[in-house]
Every structure is written in C-alpha cells, then in structure tokens.
Amino acid sequence: MADATSLRVKELPSAEVQKNHVLTLEEWQDRWVTRNIGFHQEQGNRLLKKHLDTFLKGQSGLRVFFPLCGKAVEMKWFADRGHTVVGVEISEIAIREFFTEQNLLYTEKPLTEIAGAKVFKSSSGNISVYCCSLFDLPRVNIGKFDRIWDRGSLVAINPSDHDRYADVILSLLNKGFHYLVAILSYDPTKHAGPPFYVPDTELKRLFGTKCSIQFLEEADALEERHKAWGLDYIFEKLYLLTEK
Numbered sequence: 001m002a003d004a005t006s007l008r009v010k011e012l013p014s015a016e017v018q019k020n021h022v023l024t025l026e027e028w029q030d031r032w033v034t035r036n037i038g039f040h041q042e043q044g045n046r047l048l049k050k051h052l053d054t055f056l057k058g059q060s061g062l063r064v065f066f067p068l069c070g071k072a073v074e075m076k077w078f079a080d081r082g083h084t085v086v087g088v089e090i091s092e093i094a095i096r097e098f099f100t101e102q103n104l105l106y107t108e109k110p111l112t113e114i115a116g117a118k119v120f121k122s123s124s125g126n127i128s129v130y131c132c133s134l135f136d137l138p139r140v141n142i143g144k145f146d147r148i149w150d151r152g153s154l155v156a157i158n159p160s161d162h163d164r165y166a167d168v169i170l171s172l173l174n175k176g177f178h179y180l181v182a183i184l185s186y187d188p189t190k191h192a193g194p195p196f197y198v199p200d201t202e203l204k205r206l207f208g209t210k211c212s213i214q215f216l217e218e219a220d221a222l223e224e225r226h227k228a229w230g231l232d233y234i235f236e237k238l239y240l241l242t243e244k
C-alpha cells in the first residue's frame with residue numbers, strides 16, 4: 001500500500017503508445033449527436049461524493065471550475081451548496097441537456113471575445129457554462145477559482161495538448177486552491193483512448209512544480225464498456241493538488 005500523503009511511484013505501462021492519438025473537437029461534438037456518451041455518470045462521481053467535504057473544507061461561497069464539463073450532474077451539487085460554478089464544454093447539446101435535465105431555467109448569449117462561442121447561465125446566476133474550447137477560454141475574463149473538479153477532463157485531452165492544458169488550468173487557480181483530479185490507469189496497448197491513460201509521472205510532470213500532489217484513493221472502475229474495449233482492469237485514481 002502506497003503512502004497516502006505523497007505521489008505514488010509504482011508505475012503501470014508507458015503511455016507512449018497513445019501519445020500521437022488525437023480526437024478533434026468535431027469528433028467530440030459528434031459523440032453527443034450519436035449518443036456515444038458512456039462517460040456520463042447519471043448519479044455523479046462516487047469518489048467526489050466521498051471526498052466532497054474534505055474538498056470543500058466547510059468553506060462557503062467558493063468559485064468552482066469544471067473543465068470539459070459535459071453535463072456533469074456534480075455542477076448542481078456545488079450550486080446547491082451555495083457555490084458559484086463555471087464550466088466549459090464544446091458541445092451545445094451537452095450544455096442544453098444539463099440545464100434541462102437539472103430542471104434549471106437558463107439564458108444564453110454570444111461571447112464577443114470568441115467567434116461562434118456562447119455562454120449559458122442558470123436564471124439564478126450561479127451556474128455558467130461556456131460553449132467553446134477550453135483552449136480559447138483564456139480570451140474571456142472568467143476570473144480565478146478556489147476549486148477545480150477534473151473528471152473526464154485531463155484524461156480526455158489529447159496527450160500532445162497536456163502542456164497547454166496545464167497552462168490553462170494553472171492560470172485559473174486562486175490562492176489557496178484545491179484542485180481535485182481523477183485520472184485513469186489501464187493498459188494503453190489495449191485501448192487507444194479517450195479516455196487516455198495518464199500515469200502518475202505525467203501528473204507530476206504537468207503540475208508538480210507549482211502544486212503539492214496528494215494521492216487520495218484508487219477505485220476499481222471496470223464496467224462492461226471497458227471490457228468491450230479489451231480491458232481487463234481500469235482504476236480511477238483521485239489526487240488532490242494544492243498550492244506548494
């Protein structure tokens with residue numbers, strides 16, 4: 001059993017085999033059209049549920065960011081606790097489904113900073129979802145965040161974009177931030193991704209200079225859809241990143 005307070009050193013296979021695999025924004029949008037959205041968790045993420053109080057630390061009025069949010073139901077969990085939630089998602093279908101399925105009235109308006117982009121806002125004003133690429137988001141002043149929940153986000157980013165992903169994420173962190181990230185461990189020779197296999201060493205390479213990285217928990221995540229990809233194991237690993 002690894003030391004729960006430090007980054008684990010035991011490594012699984014090399015992620016090298018996936019490094020040039022790319023999914024385009026159009027392919028992601030198409031997944032929503034063809035309903036290839038097996039990643040969506042209707043009940044939310046069980047590891048987040050378990051660690052939610054540790055993550056929030058009893059603080060109120062936090063700004064919480066959801067990169068690559070899809071229609072993650074957890075956005076509502078935070079809003080219901082009085083926090084302000086901001087997400088970014090390339091698929092307009094996903095965003096509309098989020099508000100409709102959560103019974104939230106919303107408004108939409110174009111973003112002047114990014115051609116073709118929009119922002120969707122709940123009528124209570126505490127959930128905003130930007131419909132654009134995460135990589136274009138720095139052109140909009142969305143402020144800094146006290147918390148980031150990253151599930152299905154770092155693992156969905158093309159490996160060749162990891163560095164610029166880390167740059168965007170780090171630019172959004174407020175002093176005293178807590179950045180909770182779930183990564184996946186499986187044999188990358190058996191599935192091309194996404195989700196991509198993100199080794200612990202990659203997390204450390206991307207964020208270790210600026211953040212302290214604490215391993216929280218590893219959970220068996222194997223579902224039928226993973227077996228259909230040819231996998232016989234897949235683990236979800238939760239890490240908490242804080243200011244160094």
Ligand SMILES: C[S@@+](CC[C@H](N)C(=O)[O-])C[C@H]1O[C@@H](n2cnc3c(N)ncnc32)[C@H](O)[C@@H]1O
Nearest residue numbers: 028039040068069070089090133134151152156
């Ligand atoms: C694996 S899904 C995860 C969604 C969500 N985080 C969840 O846990 O259900 C990744 C999502 O990111 C969106 N996406 C992919 N690349 C993106 C990008 N560069 N900018 C914004 N959204 C993106 C996809 O449309 C998809 O909904």
